[in-house]
Amino acid sequence: MAAYDPQVKVVHTDRHRGHDPRVETYLGEPVPACEVPERAQIIRDALAADEAFEIVEPAGHGSEPILAVHDPGLLRFLEEAWPAVQRQRIERDFLVADTYPTRGMFQGMSEAFVAARPEPSAIGGRTGWWGLDSSNPIRPGTYDAARWAVDVALTTTDLVLGGETAAYGLCRPPGHHAAAAMAGGYCFFNNAAIAAQAIVAKTGERVAILDVDVHHGNGTQQIFWRRQDVLYISLHADPKRLYPFFLGHPDEIGEGPGRGANRNFPMSLRADDAAYLATLDNALERLADEPGSILVVSLGFDTYEKDPIGDLALTTAGYHEMGRRVGALGRRLVILQEGGYHLGALGENARAWLRGAAGLPAADAAAVPAADRAVRGTIPRP
Ligand code: Q9C
Ligand code: ZN
Numbered sequence: 001m002a003a004y005d006p007q008v009k010v011v012h013t014d015r016h017r018g019h020d021p022r023v024e025t026y027l028g029e030p031v032p033a034c035e036v037p038e039r040a041q042i043i044r045d046a047l048a049a050d051e052a053f054e055i056v057e058p059a060g061h062g063s064e065p066i067l068a069v070h071d072p073g074l075l076r077f078l079e080e081a082w083p084a085v086q087r088q089r090i091e092r093d094f095l096v097a098d099t100y101p102t103r104g105m106f107q108g109m110s111e112a113f114v115a116a117r118p119e120p121s122a123i124g125g126r127t128g129w130w131g132l133d134s135s136n137p138i139r140p141g142t143y144d145a146a147r148w149a150v151d152v153a154l155t156t157t158d159l160v161l162g163g164e165t166a167a168y169g170l171c172r173p174p175g176h177h178a179a180a181a182m183a184g185g186y187c188f189f190n191n192a193a194i195a196a197q198a199i200v201a202k203t204g205e206r207v208a209i210l211d212v213d214v215h216h217g218n219g220t221q222q223i224f225w226r227r228q229d230v231l232y233i234s235l236h237a238d239p240k241r242l243y244p245f246f247l248g249h250p251d252e253i254g255e256g257p258g259r260g261a262n263r264n265f266p267m268s269l270r271a272d273d274a275a276y277l278a279t280l281d282n283a284l285e286r287l288a289d290e291p292g293s294i295l296v297v298s299l300g301f302d303t304y305e306k307d308p309i310g311d312l313a314l315t316t317a318g319y320h321e322m323g324r325r326v327g328a329l330g331r332r333l334v335i336l337q338e339g340g341y342h343l344g345a346l347g348e349n350a351r352a353w354l355r356g357a358a359g360l361p362a363a364d365a366a367a368v369p370a371a372d373r374a375v376r377g378t379i380p381r382p
Helices: 014-018 038-048 072-088 111-115 123-129 142-161 191-203 218-223 273-288 316-327 343-357 370-377
Strands: 008-011 023-026 029-032 053-056 166-169 207-211 230-237 262-267 294-299 332-337
Touching: 008 038, 008 142, 014 142, 038 053, 038 343, 072 123, 072 142, 142 166, 142 191, 142 332, 191 207, 191 218, 191 230, 191 294, 191 332, 207 273, 218 230, 230 273, 262 273, 273 316, 316 343, 332 343
Parallel strands: 008 053, 008 166, 166 332, 207 230, 207 294, 230 262, 294 332
Antiparallel strands: 023 029
């Protein structure tokens, strides 16, 4: 008999593991990759050890929900990229672009003319064409992993549409930097945008997305820029300081029918729990006016005080309170994992946020069986 009834369902599969980047670059220099398979394993293990959660497997949903959001060319590229590398018989085990079509290249040319430029045929050109930056290497298992991350998001959505008050999708790779026609920032498909679109399609209701990853979700903003039916609200590090650098400012409010349905809240450097929660309350005020019964949360723990991203300074207690405030909105929650790279704290941070959202007290060690504490204690702390 479960101690908590109902348990919060956690959608997870180990099929993300084939996407296993080893290095990324910092200003051109190779450094250890942040977005590694251990992230999802650590969160899974922490939640599995807590009786408040139940782990369930995702179901496949096919390509259609992806194509409702993304350019078919992006899907085709990601499917074909690794086989194309293999055909070249070059000795390597990852693919990263060197050349990207950036804005100065097209200056003075009309939007229609630029849109008619043809996709290159060489794999190096295609990788830049569909990419934002060098931080998401394509590995042999990347496409399969990215597809399953979408299925995790859609299975989480199904659970909530089926009556769960809240469900959590442990998506990996993350999604919020991926635009309709662009991968980037560790992201390939935009899991949260695909989930939001599926909710709109199935319910006809308006949907809001709250993005609390430390980075601005430029992809989600782009996808819904002209749409009134999906409200995007994001709290993040000021893009003047931090990736994705070129979007995320407060004057980005959407255009056309979407005007007013995009809200950005950049935070000051090293903002703490109190500053963050005060801004969150402002953001949630905008949400209160919004019709619709379901909120999608893009959940990142790279706002953590010890996260290697290093910009904001939230604590584990702050995550519990953030979850509590979001849960107290009374909307049903489709909670999807984005970033968060401090391996030693990821499990406890996820557990704290999700317990808060479920209206449960912050975890105290005594509530966890001793055997599970021992298991959790074996997670390597960097
Ligand atoms: N070292 C998410 O948190 N830039 N993405 C890294 C290269 C990419 C973060 C710079 C940061 C992307 C989902
Ligand atoms: Zn992030």
